Amino acid sequence: MLTQNQLKCHLHLLLLVVGVCTNNWDLTLADYSRLDFPSDFVFGAGTSAYQVEGAAFEDGRTPSIWDTYAHAGNSGGANADITCDGYHKYKEDVQLMVEMGLEAFRFSISWSRLIPNGRGQVNPMGLQYYNNFINELVSHGIQPHAVLFHSDHPQILEDEYGGWLSRKSVDDFVAYADVCFREFGNRVLHWTTFNEANIFSLGGYDQGLSPPKRCSFPFGIKNCTRGNSSIEPYIAGHNILLAHASTARLYNKIYKPKQNGLIGINLYTFWFVPYTNSIEDRLATQRTIDFYIGWFLNPLVFGDYPEVMKKNARTRLPAFTKPELVLVKGSFDFIGFNHYYSLKIKDKSSSLETNIRDLIADIGSDGTTIGEENTDPNQYPVFPWGLQGLLEYIKQAYGNPPIYIHENGQRMKRDNDLNDTPRVEYLHGFIGSMLDAMRNGSNTRGYFYWSFMDVYELLYGYDSAFGLYYVDEDLIRYPKLSAHWYSGFLKGRNAVDNEIFHQVDEKSSASS
Template identity: 45%
Template structure:
């Protein structure tokens, strides 16, 4: 076994020609061979933290068996190099790259076996790297993989059903996104429980989850659109990490297609984070699309939320401020709220829609986000007491 990695579902996806630009990303940035140069550049830039993802197919090629020693050596070397240069390693354990063998043999995220495999991967990471890694992210964006992979089929493993996706091989857009998301939630809570029970006291680290923090706003001033935006924020952000249950609006609208948490699973989910990472990019404008709830037409995530497919708007910082305020007010303003780990914009489009390099635009873009973040931090510090989260979901979510 070479030090690179075994095939993941993304490798299969790109090699079958479904990537956005036709590339396979077999090499890409090639940090595997250039990590020393990369870390040196980070140090010269003055970075004091670096978030990276540990590829399961590189560390444990089949997701549940023997460790690939070359992959283990690579991650140890990368972490050592970061620490040597005074850069704190922030490691993500699962980032969309399910080993293809687990997809082939067990159905991937649709099978509860994936939950057990995630615990195995987490244990190896904690045991081998936890003496130096003090910030762990269990799962990256657990809301986007179920939508892209199991609702509209735009991402691997390309499962969907008519009329919600195209060019998919099998799938059920009405049920599978919720099943996949639920199993990612169980994988997260298992990893957190493992770390807290077995490693946290000795290693002194923190563990959390990375949430895709899109912010939804009404497209118009109508009450219907305002209600639709609120529903979409609950569907998108209302994971059972704070209250131990899905929002009542989801439970009512999705019904039996939404998996249920057992009493024990609910207890593990509640408060299962030391911090929340937000990957924030934009505001989505939402229009209501209410329909007869007795209709027998197939429904997917957006139909259940009764919204049209949202229109994307770059927020230049405003969306991040509203997202952070939402989390502060609705999740008890925990002392460690989050790190903004994904946030960017390539370049400004010109009048024709072509991308052009524009350093002034990028400077203005980043400045806008930093100003909003600074105001949010100041408001959080002015909140003198940290309220406790009421464990009852009805205390927060409308029904």
């Protein structure tokens, strides 16, 4: 296991290995099949409760912070009251999973559907829904991977004590998790406590771009009127780490001996590269990695926050007590990563302010992603080597823990065009890059495409979509070209040795 002091030297080595690429992924180079992956590696797809279930006011469910946020007009007037109506159409959706050949499915549980008051009495109708859904997956041989928190704690707890700004949230979350383990753990063997713990803390408490929409001038959005961007992200992140670790302790002590499952946490992870080859930009890149990834991974692996965070944030960063350090360190069986694209980092240490973003670096000198100038603004640039770089860094810097790629997908404008060739290119490139990382020793255990179908997107509403299936106004699901490609891959076809990929390749060649 590497020490914190050894981390910085790895960035330079990784940049030499991975390279700072400037060209799109060469589709002709990577041919592979499902058989190139270990037999116990799992391929799947995912959605989340608020984004897919709908039935927002049915069968005892109470509002989550996302309901409140969306109904206040913060998503361009869009909400997920109905969205894909997965609450009523789950059997149809599982049948589509079977037809596609999915080996696993990642979903989240709505805390406010299962325990409407946030604590106390369990809602029998919510309990029945999740039992039915899990049973449907298992009966068709699809491995369920459950997420306990996908940015949607009950609004009643936000109103009562401020949600994740209060230590009370730790106890309430553990009690909620206890219900889930007790009721579903005989069938669910893969548990993720928090989805994108780092981005939830930043978006909700620093930038105000997501619920509970807390931030402060001049760091957050203009109409954000409450919060403190300099302090609250650290407090929320600290309480989330304690909630995760306390939940893992409960699971390992009470449930794991009987259920033999695994528990982990999920982070959003860009891969960061220096804007230039200067020492300043390289140091800024490492600082950014420490603040975005090390913020959570360092306590989990090494037992404390990165030194650069403690140095810069000082007393605004909560300190772990000795018992808490013991609780947090090693409190995971796996780490989940959501990765979509890479960013350039330019140093701005000469103008450090007091919130997290100004303490790290300038993302892309002008906020741009790598290669954005050559990319459709509705799509992510396709640089799969970023995933390989990320996985190689985690291997070297954090002792190669078990990893699941929980989300990875191509954003496109939402419409009824089922010929989503850029998404096929994206899938092909990133799965190939992951395979390269695994061949180089990465301990990656599974891959889940985001998302199974076009859902309500937390940042984009219904303007953008990531789905393998298009969902029309009548809630009918239609497979896209990417669904056919992914299905063919899962059923053993070579990545480029099938009719679908040749269609994509011909279109790409014609456009270039």
